[in-house]
Amino acid sequence: MKNSAIVLLSGGLDSTVTAAIAIKAARCVFVHVNYGQRTEARELKAFKAIVRHYKAEAISINAAHYKIIGQSALTDKRIKIPKGDVNRRGIPSTYVPFRNAHMLSIAVAVAEARGAGAVYIGAVEEDGSGYPDCREEFFKAFEKAVRLGTKTSKKIRILTPLIHKNKEEIVKLGIRLGAPLRLTWSCYGAEQEACGKCDSCLLRLKGFEGARVKDPIRYKTIFGKSKK
Amino acid sequence: MKNSAIVLLSGGLDSTVTAAIAIKAARCVFVHVNYGQRTEARELKAFKAIVRHYKAEAISINAAHYKIIGQSALTDKRIKIPKGDVNRRGIPSTYVPFRNAHMLSIAVAVAEARGAGAVYIGAVEEDGSGYPDCREEFFKAFEKAVRLGTKTSKKIRILTPLIHKNKEEIVKLGIRLGAPLRLTWSCYGAEQEACGKCDSCLLRLKGFEGARVKDPIRYKTIFGKSKK
Numbered sequence: 001m002k003n004s005a006i007v008l009l010s011g012g013l014d015s016t017v018t019a020a021i022a023i024k025a026a027r028c029v030f031v032h033v034n035y036g037q038r039t040e041a042r043e044l045k046a047f048k049a050i051v052r053h054y055k056a057e058a059i060s061i062n063a064a065h066y067k068i069i070g071q072s073a074l075t076d077k078r079i080k081i082p083k084g085d086v087n088r089r090g091i092p093s094t095y096v097p098f099r100n101a102h103m104l105s106i107a108v109a110v111a112e113a114r115g116a117g118a119v120y121i122g123a124v125e126e127d128g129s130g131y132p133d134c135r136e137e138f139f140k141a142f143e144k145a146v147r148l149g150t151k152t153s154k155k156i157r158i159l160t161p162l163i164h165k166n167k168e169e170i171v172k173l174g175i176r177l178g179a180p181l182r183l184t185w186s187c188y189g190a191e192q193e194a195c196g197k198c199d200s201c202l203l204r205l206k207g208f209e210g211a212r213v214k215d216p217i218r219y220k221t222i223f224g225k226s227k228k
Numbered sequence: 229m230k231n232s233a234i235v236l237l238s239g240g241l242d243s244t245v246t247a248a249i250a251i252k253a254a255r256c257v258f259v260h261v262n263y264g265q266r267t268e269a270r271e272l273k274a275f276k277a278i279v280r281h282y283k284a285e286a287i288s289i290n291a292a293h294y295k296i297i298g299q300s301a302l303t304d305k306r307i308k309i310p311k312g313d314v315n316r317r318g319i320p321s322t323y324v325p326f327r328n329a330h331m332l333s334i335a336v337a338v339a340e341a342r343g344a345g346a347v348y349i350g351a352v353e354e355d356g357s358g359y360p361d362c363r364e365e366f367f368k369a370f371e372k373a374v375r376l377g378t379k380t381s382k383k384i385r386i387l388t389p390l391i392h393k394n395k396e397e398i399v400k401l402g403i404r405l406g407a408p409l410r411l412t413w414s415c416y417g418a419e420q421e422a423c424g425k426c427d428s429c430l431l432r433l434k435g436f437e438g439a440r441v442k443d444p445i446r447y448k449t450i451f452g453k454s455k456k
Contacts, residue, residue, distance in 0.1 A: 061293045097340040098378055102333040105326055106293075112325040133377035141376050145369035149361035150326055 005118040005159075006031055006107045007056075011046030012186045013204055014162055017170050018122035019050065020179035021161045026118065029057045031110060033103050035096065036064040039191055046185040053180045061106055100133035101142065104158065108146050111156045118157045124170070125163050136163045167207025175213060182216035193218045233346040233387075234259055234335045235284075239274030240414045241432055242390055245398050246350035247278065248407035249389045254346065257285045259338060261331050263324065264292040267419055274413035281408045289334055328361035329370065332386065336374050339384045346385045352398070353391050364391045395435025403441060410444035421446045 005026035009015045010033075022028050032047040034040045044060065051058040100123060107119040123134040132138065143158040150156060162170055174181050186204045187194035194201050196219040208215040233254035237243045238261075250256050260275040262268045272288065279286040328351060335347040351362040360366065371386040378384060390398055402409050414432045415422035422429050424447040436443040 063291065063293055097337040098333055098374070099337070101329075101373065101377055102337065105330040105333045109325040109327070109330065132379050135376060138373060138377035141369065141373035145329065145366060145373050146326070148363060148369050149329055149366035151360045 003027070003118070004029065004114065004116040005120060006111045006114075006116050007120040008033070008103050008107050008122070009047055009050060010122075011043040011050060011184060012122070012200075013167075013174070013181065013184050013207070014122035014124055014170060016050055016122075016181065016184045017174040017177065017179050018120050018162060019054065019056075020174060020177040022118075022120040022159075023054055023056070024177070026116075028054075028120075029059060029110065029114070029116070030054070031107050032058070032060045033106060034060070034062050034064050035099065035102065037096075039185070039187065039189070040064075042185050042187075042191040046183055049183040050180060053183060059110065063102070063106065098133060100131075100138070104142055104146075108150065108156055108158075112150045115154060116156065117154055118159050120159045120161070122162050123160050124165065124167075126166055134163075136160065139163070166210075167203050168210030171207040171211040171213060175211070184217065186217075190220065193220045195220055231255070231346070232257065232342065232344040233348055234339045234342075234344050235348040236261070236331050236335050236350070237275055237278060238350075239271040239278060239412060240350070240428075241395075241402070241409065241412050241435070242350035242352055242398060244278055244350075244409065244412045245402040245405065245407050246348050246390055247282065247284075248402060248405040250346075250348040250387075251282055251284070252405070254344075256282075256348075257287060257338065257342070257344070258282070259335050260286070260288045261334060262288070262290050262292050263327060263330070265324075267413070267415065267417070268292075270413050270415075270419040274411055277411040278408060281411060287338065291330070291334065326361060328359075328366070332370055332374075336378065336384055336386075340378045343382060344384065345382055346387050348387045348389070350390050351388050352393060352395075354394055362391075364388065367391070394438075395431050396438030399435040399439040399441060403439070412445065418448065421448045423448055 003026045005022055005028050007019045007022045007028050007030050009019050009030040019028070019030060030051050032044060034044065037043065047060070100121065104119060104121065111119050123139065125135050139158050139160050146156050146158065165173070186200045188198040188200045189195045194217055196205065205215060231254045233250050233256050235247045235250045235256050235258050237247050237258040247256065247258060258279050260272060262272065265271065275288070328349065332347060332349065339347050351367065353363050367386050367388050374384050374386065414428045416426040416428045417423045422445055424433065433443060
């Protein structure tokens with residue numbers, strides 16, 4: 001029998017390609033965390049569609065209390081989502097304080113309770129967001145904390161298979177693995193059609209462009225032009 | 229101006245003595261986390277009373293989704309609270325999977341959002357619970373993950389001032405610092421009067437006995453005898 005693993009699945013491009021990798025290696029439980037992000041309803045819809053696609057076991061965790069921590073454009077509607085600035089240096093306003101530690105703590109607790117041997121998270125360091133909690137060294141340090149802070153004799157690994165990939169490589173890998181990219185959602189702002197303007201949309205579009213593949217989801221505007 | 233710090237305060241003996249230490253060193257925000265534990269209502273009452281005592285800023289976080297992870301006698305009423313067995317070896321059924329990582333992730337996010345320089349947690353390794361996430365080496369590893377996974381230039385320290393103290397020393401320290409021990413709540417099971425029988429009550433009573441001080445809270449039974 002396959003080992004079991006927990007996959008953190010937001011419903012975005014990176015986590016879906018990560019799920020496609022994990023599902024080949026382990027019996028997976030997909031975990032979605034609502035942390036009060038403004039596009040949560042749309043993300044959850046994507047999550048459910050991907051769960052159906054893979055016929056996986058799913059847990060949806062409502063951790064919307066995280067919203068009260070504030071300080072991020074993703075959880076505080078008073079802070080504007082930045083547009084069109086993927087070459088900016090430093091940490092963008094969409095950074096949610098220590099979010100990945102929070103996600104991992106939930107996923108590790110699920111793994112420990114179920115005896116799973118790994119937690120997959122689709123974090124990307126190289127061509128990514130500039131978030132400090134997306135760096136490989138953070139995940140290594142967290143994995144050590146997991147080893148010391150859980151009771152399992154079977155150690156729980158933190159796996160970040162996309163950490164050094166860029167968006168183009170992620171799109172290509174997703175297509176090769178048959179990941180349902182048409183079901184994913186990446187936009188930070190809109191909920192019906194992707195805005196095509198926020199950092200997340202721009203990075204995604206750059207990835208599809210580099211891979212010379214048309215992004216299968218719908219956009220309001222692409223590269224400054226309004227969709228007809 | 230004093231530095232600011234976040235104190236994880238359940239309302240129990242250890243976290244209250246930790247708060248008494250922290251309040252002398254920093255401007256504190258007391259953070260309480262409801263993780264679906266069966267005595268949450270009573271704990272929250274203790275938390276609020278201690279907040280009033282110290283006139284501190286308070287945040288109460290409802291993370292009751294943690295309950296669905298299960299596997300602990302503290303969050304799953306189908307698992308009995310073990311009685312009178314503080315010399316047992318191994319990890320007791322009251323262990324909640326990776327709970328302290330979850331608590332710390334919340335507290336660190338609050339610290340990061342507010343620019344606080346420390347998170348205090350009243351964990352005890354020596355005379356403690358046998359929980360893996362109460363070991364000093366876990367907190368050291370977690371602190372490293374915090375250093376690598378947050379954006380603050382001002383580093384956030386994880387402080388565990390009680391980690392190597394036994395319950396007797398904690399009671400004595402609490403009294404010396406004027407901590408409001410009468411307002412604390414430790415019992416795992418009961419909500420009106422403490423049961424006097426669960427591990428948490430027994431450890432607490434042993435501490436007061438060692439310190440030759442009467443525990444100011446009310447018990448149903450003490451050392452096998454019913455209270456009149």
